[in-house]
Amino acid sequence: MALASTSSSLIHSSISSHSIASNDLPAPWIGSFRPVVQSKAGNSHSQRCLVKPVCAERKKRDSVVPLAATRAAPEVAEKIESEDYEKLAKELENASPLEIMDKALERFGNDIGIAFSGAEDVxxxxxxxxxxxxxxxxxxxTGRLNPExxxxxxxxxxxxxxxxxxxxxxxxxVQALVRNKGLFSFYEDGHQECCRVRKVRPLRRALKGLRAWITGQRKDQSPGTRAEIPVVQVDPSFEGMDGGNGSLVKxxxxxxxxxxxxxxxxQAMNVPVNSLHSRGYISIGCEPCTRPVLPGQHEREGRWWWEDAEAKECGLHKGNIKQELPPVNGNGNGIAAVADIFNSQNVIALSRTGIENLVRLGNRSDPWLVVLYAPWCRFCQAMEGSYVELAEKLxxxxxxxxxxxxxxxxxxxAEQELQLGSFPTILxxxxxxxxxxxxxxxxxxxxxxxxFVNALR
Known part of the structure; x- marks a missing residue:
């Protein structure tokens, strides 16, 4: 993640700095929206002026996150007052990304940072x-990113x-993890431990120097885990500069x-993008854990592809992602109450007894093609049309x-007897x-x- 920053009187360390003002650069017109900021000098909210980008030298500070300054932010004299962020999220629900970004930067000044991963969140x-x-x-x-x-x-x-x-x-x-478990332990016991060492803990240190952060999360980004992301919230997982619950806004x-x-x-703004995107990469993380996706696949299928879909998060956003499975239905059997898929007269729904009998048969009268699925899984949903069409052809x-x-x-x-690794599995x-x-x-x-079927039947 990357920060372009400026000085702030809220930083706990003593900072001596100077800034060299550049020529006045008017903020661009975007439709009818023209970004402006409050004048430093005035108490009146009616006095506003255009931002003047300036150059500044790198400053020393005690905060964990150093300031690499390229622009000077307005200094804030007192702690930002509390706000009802649930209410604010509702007010901004239909706002444009530009308006939301402007609101965030205006409110937190130098105490907010944009988290940048090197993917489309540019x-x-x-x-x-x-x-x-x-x-x-x-x-x-993380030390394991692609050269690109x-x-x-x-x-x-x-x-x-x-x-x-x-x-x-x-x-x-990192040394302890690699010495004890090797360079690629995540292929065997899951990626969470490696991500915790290489990503989550460094992020925790970074956020301790801020009061708010900006992420590129989208509701359509990850299957079943990010569907309820608000545009702004009190971060439920990490602490900010002041420490304690509620000290960080996301x-x-x-x-x-x-x-x-x-x-x-x-494309419209001619923004530079990671060259990996042109090779089929959509969601980009560490090199060993990221690969291109195929046409029709969801973007997160390229991340930790050897694991079940419910594990496709690294822990940076664990506090505000919903559980992969929806709430259980009223019969208490632990199966999510969601609409079923692969509904066709040509697709036979097998019960537990039915699939067990099919496994036991050593000499079947007919070959079978069976999909192991979960109706809430977007990967399963994405292949529903092709599977039903295949059933019609067969x-x-x-x-x-x-x-x-x-x-x-x-x-x-299914994992023990049917080779289930992730959804969907086709047998x-x-x-x-x-x-x-x-x-x-x-x-x-x-x-x-x-x-596949023709090669085996």
Whole structure:
């Protein structure tokens, strides 16, 4: 994450600084919206002037996050008063990202930072610049990013004339993790421990030097986990400069923006982007844990692809993401009360007994193709059309097509007996073999699935 910053009297350390004013640069007109800030000198809210970008030298301070200043922020003399952020979130629900960004920067001045990951959240920096207000940007350097991401950081700094403030993991913690568990332990026991050392703890240190932060979270970004993100909230997981619960405010200006609209904005504004995007990468993280996605796949399928969909978060936003499974229904069986999928007369719904009998048969009269799914999983939802179409094509061919809901109470059984790794898992039960064959590809279009079936039946 990266910060373009300025001096602030709220910082606990003593800072001596000077700034060199540049020529007055008027804030740009954006439709009928022209960003402005309050005049430093006036008490009256009616006195406002355009922001004057300035250059400033790097300043020393005791805060964990150093200031790499490129613009001077208005100094704040007293602690920002408390505010009802739930109410504010409702008021800003239909506001544009630019308006939300302007509100955040105006309110917190030098005590707010934009979290920049080197992916499409460069849009946040573009919005910040368009407000005409000073802003800070910070980034987490895990030590395992793609070379293209590091090159992108440098490009962004030059394009916007800023210095990104980098946070690094503790060397002793990384050394202990690697010595004890190796360089790639996350492939075996999950990514959470590595992310905690390389990302979460450095972020925690960074946020202790701020009163608010700005993220690029979107509601459409992660399957089942970010659907209720507000545009602003009191951060439920991390602490800010003053310490304690409620000491940090989290802004999500693009929460209500769809991914395609973000990209339309970036292209329209001629914003630099990570070159990995042109190679199929959408959600970009560390090199060992990120890969391109295939056409039709959700963007988060490229992250930690070896794990179940419910684990596709690193912990940076764990406090305001909902649980992967929706609330259980009234029968107490732990299965989410959501609409079922793969509904077709050509797709046979298998019960637990039915799938167990299918597994036990060593000599089946007909081959079977079965999808192990969870109706709340977006990856399963995304392949519903192709799977139903495949079932129609296979009708009368001698191949039976089925589905088995493998979440809730059935998940442990499916993992142990049916090779379930993540949703969806597709199995082919040959006519004369007791062991099912797992579909190895993530291409779930009709032609790819048909080729799999034809090769085995």
């Amino acid at each position: 849009a946040l920096i573009e919005y910040a610049q368009l407000t005409g207000r000073p802003f800070r940007v910070f980034s987490l350097d 991401t590091y090159q992108f950081f440098d490009t962004v700094e030059k394009h916007y004339g800023i210095h990104i403030e980098y946070m690094f993991p503790d060397a002793v913690e 802004w999500n200006p693009v929460a209500n923006v769809e991914g395609r609209d973000i990209w339309n904005f970036l 009708a009368g061919s001698g191949v039976k097509v089925g589905k088995f809901r493998a979440d809730g109470d059935q998940k442990a059984f 082919f039960f040959p006519k004369n073999s007791s062991r099912p064959i797992k579909y190895p590809s993530e291409k779930r279009d009709v032609n790819s699935l048909m080729a």
